[in-house]
Amino acid sequence: MTATDSGERALEDRFEAVVGADQRVEPRDWMPEAYRATLVRQIAQHAHSEIIGMQPEGNWLTRAPSLRRKAILLAKAQDEAGHGLYLYAAAETLGVDRAELTEKLIDGRQKYSSIFNYPTLTFADVGVIGWLVDGAAICNQVPLCRCSYGPYARAMVRICKEESFHQRQGYELLMTLMRGTEAQRAMVQDAVDRWWWPSLMMFGPPDGDSPNTERSMAWRIKRHTNDELRQRFVDMTVPQAQHLGVTLPDPALAWNEERGGWDFGEPDWSELKQVIKGNGPCNAERVERRRAAHEDGAWVREAALAHAEKKRRSAQ
Ligand code: BYC
Numbered sequence: 001m002t003a004t005d006s007g008e009r010a011l012e013d014r015f016e017a018v019v020g021a022d023q024r025v026e027p028r029d030w031m032p033e034a035y036r037a038t039l040v041r042q043i044a045q046h047a048h049s050e051i052i053g054m055q056p057e058g059n060w061l062t063r064a065p066s067l068r069r070k071a072i073l074l075a076k077a078q079d080e081a082g083h084g085l086y087l088y089a090a091a092e093t094l095g096v097d098r099a100e101l102t103e104k105l106i107d108g109r110q111k112y113s114s115i116f117n118y119p120t121l122t123f124a125d126v127g128v129i130g131w132l133v134d135g136a137a138i139c140n141q142v143p144l145c146r147c148s149y150g151p152y153a154r155a156m157v158r159i160c161k162e163e164s165f166h167q168r169q170g171y172e173l174l175m176t177l178m179r180g181t182e183a184q185r186a187m188v189q190d191a192v193d194r195w196w197w198p199s200l201m202m203f204g205p206p207d208g209d210s211p212n213t214e215r216s217m218a219w220r221i222k223r224h225t226n227d228e229l230r231q232r233f234v235d236m237t238v239p240q241a242q243h244l245g246v247t248l249p250d251p252a253l254a255w256n257e258e259r260g261g262w263d264f265g266e267p268d269w270s271e272l273k274q275v276i277k278g279n280g281p282c283n284a285e286r287v288e289r290r291r292a293a294h295e296d297g298a299w300v301r302e303a304a305l306a307h308a309e310k311k312r313r314s315a316q
Contacts, residue, residue: 019220024150027093035219038212039149040094041110042221047087048105048112050080052286056120057129065123072169073126079162086155093151106291114272115202117280124177124184124191130170132192132199132237138163139233140203143223152221171240178245185245192241193249200264201272203230209269234262 011030018025025031054077061077064070088098104110115133120126141160147153177184204210204226216222224232234253241248252265274280 019148022146022148022220024153025148026150034215035221036094038216038219038221039152040091040096042216043087043091043094043152044096044101044104045111045113047084047091047101048110049116050084050087052105052112052116052290054080055286055289056116056118056282057126059120060123060126063123064126069123069126069173076130076166076169079166083155083159083162086159087152090149090151090155102294106287106294108278108287111276112286113202114275114280115198116286117275117282118194118198119282121194122187122191124174124187125195127170127173127177127188128191128195130166130168131174131240132170132195133202134163134166134170135237135240136199136202136233138167139229139236143229146220146223148220171244174244174246188244189246192246196249197267197271198275200230200233200267201269201275203227203233205269205272231261234264238262 012032015025015029015031015035018029025035057073058077061070061073064073088101091101092098101110105112115136120129138160141156141163144156145153145160147156174188177188204213207213207225207227210226213222213225217225238248238253250265252263254263256263275283278284
């Protein structure tokens, strides 16, 4: 064994010990290259999802039915921009550049969550996104507050608090619609029918078809498998649906006394694959709009750089 080999082995041992003891790995710590690459992949996808996720709801900003609903929706969309920023900042601690990540998103080289490739057809969709999509996000993200990588875990704490507000505003919106007219109740049911299965797909492919889970769990990036979190979401959501008075569009949904959980049907995994590949109903539109916003914002980035340069010169 060479000196370099034993030095490398000591670093690896220390890394494994930190992860094994549930302590945090910090940006300046040594880490295996594959750990770093996995984090960049997941955090970048997560950041992109927050930013692209502003579009489906943003579609309703100018048509919100009251000032109160508009103020809530605006605050939620702004929170999502903030989440994107925390997450891009967390990714940058791993040595990647935000501008480069944005280029990869608009070139289709990096992914974002499948859920944001579905259209928002009515204002009830705003409520259902809050209830189901943010509800699923909370289930998935609360365990990430204990992720082994410090900057990601810390960013998740604040994100989860804000997601809870998002979930509550969605549920409150739906409760209001359900107390309204027959047509409003039908609008809620229609939105639930369209968003239920895509929400279950947010947790990723089934465990048997999830190439990254095992490694990510061993590194304590992920704390639960995709199927475990999906089950947790279903168990949490079914009583909320009952309270709301809507039907979840799954004939296989049944309480399993023995397990103490809800049995549910199989999502259409071929649909998830297609949406991830770029063939969902709104993929092209979402990426195109992101590209246009990036190009429209070029002058802001140039002005900020020119201003920083001017300040640097005057400080010399
Ligand atoms: N959509 O081995 P797997 C939000 C990809 S933001 C697209 O299980 P992993 C919100 C996966 O990336 C919600 N792609 O992967 C915002 C992998 O591909 P690559 C975003 C998906 O990483 C605004 C391949 O399929 N949340 O909530 O172990 C408004 C195999 O999957 C999806 C996060 O990003 C999908 N649904 O597990 C409202 C949370 N599922 O990269 C709300 C952080 C899988 O190997 N991310 N893929 O080419 C995670 O927790 C994990 O990355 C996942 C996937 C559970 C999503």
